[in-house]
Amino acid sequence: MSSSEVKGRIKDDERTTRIHLTLFDRTKFLLLFALVFFILVWAAMADNPLLSFSDAATGAFTKRWWIVAIAAFEIVRQLHFLLAELLAPYHGVWVKYFALVDRVIHKLSDWTRYRISRVAKVLLFVALLAVVLGAVYKETPIKALFLAPKALWSALPMLGQLLFAVVFILIQFFAMFWFLSRGGIDTYFPDDIRTRFSDVWGQDHVLNRIRENLLFLESPEKIEDHGGYVPGGILLWGPPGTGKTLMAESIAGETGKPFVFVDPGAFNNMFFGVGVLKVKSLFRKLRKLALRYGGVVVFFDEADSLGNRGISVGGGAARSNPFSGACHGGNYLSSEASSLLAREAFVAGTAAGGGGGGGMGTLQALLTELSGLKKPRGFFNRVLRRALGMRPKNPPKYRILVVMATNMPEALDEALLRPGRIDRMYRVGYPSKAGRVRTYEGYLAKVSHSLTLEEIEKLATITPYSTGASIKDTINEALITAIRDGRTSIIWSDVIKAKQSKDLGPAEDVEYIERERHAVAVHEACHGVMAHLIRRHMEIDLATIEKGSDYLGMVASIPPDDQFTRWKSEYEADILVSLASLAGERIFFNGDNSSGVSSDLETATTIASLMEGHWGMGSTISSHASNRRFEVGAPGGGKPRDAKEEATALRRALADRIEDNLSTLLTKAEEILNLNRGKVLSLAHALEQFKTLSGEDVEAVMNGGRGPLVDGAPYQSPENIAKIEQYHQSALAAHLEHRKPELSLPIF
Amino acid sequence: MRIQARKSAFRLTFVLASLLVLTACAAPSHLYAANKKSGTYFTLPYSWKRISESTLTKQESLSKATGAAERLAAVQWQEAYSPSKEVSAAEIFSLKSPPAPAVYVRVRALTSEEMNSVSYNSLRDIFVPLTSWLNSTSDFATTPVPMTKFQLLGDEERVEKGARGVRSIFSFTGADGIDQTFNQTALISPDHSIMYILLVRARSVDYTKSQKILTDISNSFTVLGAA
Secondary structure, three states: OOHHHOOOOOOHHHOOOOOOOOHHHHHHHHHHHHHHHHHHHHHHHHHOOOOOHHHHHHHHHHHOHHHHHHHHHHHHHHHHHHHHHHOHHHHHHHHHHHHHHHHHHOOOOHHHHHHHHHHHHHHHHHHHHHHHHHHHHOOOHHHHHHHHHHHHHHHHHHHHHHHHHHOHHHHHHHHHHHHHOOOOEEEEOOOOOOOOHHHOOOOHHHHHHHHHHHHHHHOOHHHHOOOOOOOOEEEEEOOOOOOHHHHHHHHHHHOOOOEEEEOOOOOOOOOOOHHHHHHHHHHHHHHHHHHHHOOEEEEEOOHHHHOOOOOOOOOOOOOOOOOOOOEOHHHHOOHHHHHHHHHHHHHHOHHHOOOOOOOOOHHHHHHHHHHOOOOOOOHHHHHHHHHOOOOOOOOOOOOEEEEEEEOOHHHOOHHHHOOOOOOEEEEOOOOOHHHHHHHHHHHHOOOOEOOOHHHHHHHHHHOOOOOHHHHHHHHHHHHHHHHHOOOOOEOHHHHHHHHHHHHHOOOOOOOOOHHHHHHHHHHHHHHHHHHHHHOOOOEEEEEEOOOOOOOOEEEEEEOOOOOOOOOHHHHHHHHHHHHHHHHHHHHHOOOOOOHHHHHHHHHHHHHHHHHHHOOOOOOOOOOHHHHHHHOOOOOOOOOOOOHHHHHHOOOOOHHHHHHHHHHHHHHHHHHHHHHOHHHHHHHHHHHHHHOEEEHHHHHHHHHOOEOOOOEOHHHHOHHHHHHHHHHHHHHHHHHHHOOOOOOOOOOO | OHHHHHHHHHHHHHHHHHHHHHHHHOOOOEEEEEEOOOOEEEEEEOOOEEEOHHHHHHHHHOOOOOOHHHHHHOEEEEEEEEOOOOOOHHHHOOOOOOOOOEEEEEEEEOOHHHHHHOOHHHHHOOOOOHHHHHHOOOOEOOOOOOEEEEEEEEEEEEEOOOOEEEEEEEEEEOOOOOEEEEEEEEEEOOOOOEEEEEEEEEEHHHHHHOHHHHHHHHHHOEEOOOO
């Protein structure tokens, strides 16, 4: 069979004649009328025993002339269809006529047409009812229409009793389902909400995109006239507190269209099917609003509650801190490293399955509704028109803008995110420095304060991953601190105190015994010195040995700039900072080391594994992610540099290479710490003395400058260093013998 | 396949359409007089004219006879038919010979007194004192219902589903001197509460001329009784 023989179904606009009707479709109404006619004849004959069939038929014919009229009309209609099926010119004329009628009708707005058709349908129904009741009561239709309610009213008590008896259980179910399918969906009309785009700070890039979407919703012809369509769905995803909901609120405030807010729990139900009913009623409402107001915005908060069937979005979203234990490793890592670690833990552990959410068909119903907006709907349109041999009309354009917000995009179903359902995905990330400055300014403007612009900028710099919510909280905490001190105006130290209390949590007021205090101080000092000496992409924010709820001490760092790419040298520096604690403890405690290094090692190993296996920062090129997926196993050693190495190099397993890399870096860390022994002990001394140091204080100890708390000058003096060394030796001896050190902490 | 379907569609449409058209052109063959409530039916030629119940009631209410008003109140249905417009309600209630054949139907509830005394003979005597005429040889020319040349043409029992009684066919010459024929059917319900009467009458000349039609009318009288 050649390809030219294969014919597809003719396209609609290529058809010159009407589609052929089947025999049944052509005759069904005539058969129906004939049936009705014969029933009438039979009824008449049953009424009068003398009546002959022919007289009954004649009588029925004259008395029920309308049935004949309708049948005649049906014959004419079928003839018209038949002609349109056989004669192309005849069909063409009608097509043109209907196109004209359609154009004329479409001059009315969708909403007006919808209302008119609704009124027409109601009138038709009432007219039919009147005719039927008229026949029942043997009265004029109009009078019968008034008699019927009266009869119904008088029969109501009995009907009610009957109904109650028969559908007692059904009534309960209906009532329950009805009540259960209420709630969770709120509609706001323009001007109900006062939030505007100008109230959302630090997310201008996202706002600009959303503004574009709204513009298309407000004047769709801008894009529709050129063959495009209004993007119907936006997903806002990002960490918690970055302003997704506020953004949605501002959309509600900005738009001139109704705004429907869907609660995260709206689709969680006790019974199967209620969620589906809710979705259907929600979209019925949306379509109505869209017609009435020319558009509607619907917002699904915490869209992850809708449920999922797998992980879909690439790229990380949440910055979570999975760390806990002796040393707060997560704080001296950059956010990306932390985030990656979080993801690794996520993938390895908890997030294997999907699940949760509305479930029980709710998600599927939502998917269908989202993509099913362009199908013909309605009983009259689909069933009645089809029964009459007419094609259902296409629905008007429902302009519905779906906005979803989530901080777990991985938890959303993949099908939900396809273009056509969700056309645009915007990451509402941590605000940039400029955004943070703007946000601080915004919240500070609401309180009395004496912060200068420089101070605000500095504040924005030292709070890199703060969100709108956390900034608001910090300013409020600062205000509480100020009020506690008897002031009503916030000063710089209030903000810093607030920030530290937010970062570190409340100190536990635990006093270490001296030798343990020294050990913790040395541990943190090793991190601090290493970070100060070799890490350039991060600055130390603070170092502390005050015990918190889940750490003994910490060195927290922040990036000085917003940075989006990461380098091998930076990761190596991260690993060195992590390993510094182990290296340092071994150096300063004669090869001993505490379990407090566990999380540091975990951090270092994870980063080293990713460098070796994923980021091309090791001796091999292939990605372990792909290797694992394709189950090909990890490659051996890298490309040999020379023939000699080729001859001797053994192909090593991935784990061995990671271990080797870590060993090399540990040796390097030991070398660096050995060279800076004095600095480590100095920083440990300062930590023991002051418990918590700011970044500037650490800097002062290292360089002999002056920090807000610490004067670094004494640490430049060899005598003082010697005194500190003596104290360390005494503490070391006490550590080995588990007793109190002989020397107390020297004070300069 | 499609062409065949189209052909059969054509055929069916044609048949249905022609059936409808043919039925529309035809006129009914008979006039069906019926009172569903009392279950009384009979047929007449389609061209006959009806004298409505209200006209008859009006005419009957003029009567001065004793118990006339009471009897009228007990009437459930009465109608009269004639092929000619010349026959009026007055002529229906009169013993004068009608200018054209006439049919009178009457369904009436009986009073308790009547219920106790009703018999086939009382049914025969419903319009004229038929039993007296039958059983006596005396002259009836000067009685309240004057009669000469009486002739009984038939007398039989009729049993219907909802009533039983007698049909009497007889001719006589009344006060106007014109010979006329009565074909009267008088039935009574099993509980003696309702009386069904059909009177077909005409001048004897006309009766002979239209005997088949008039006999058919009389024979079509069907009483199913009250539903």
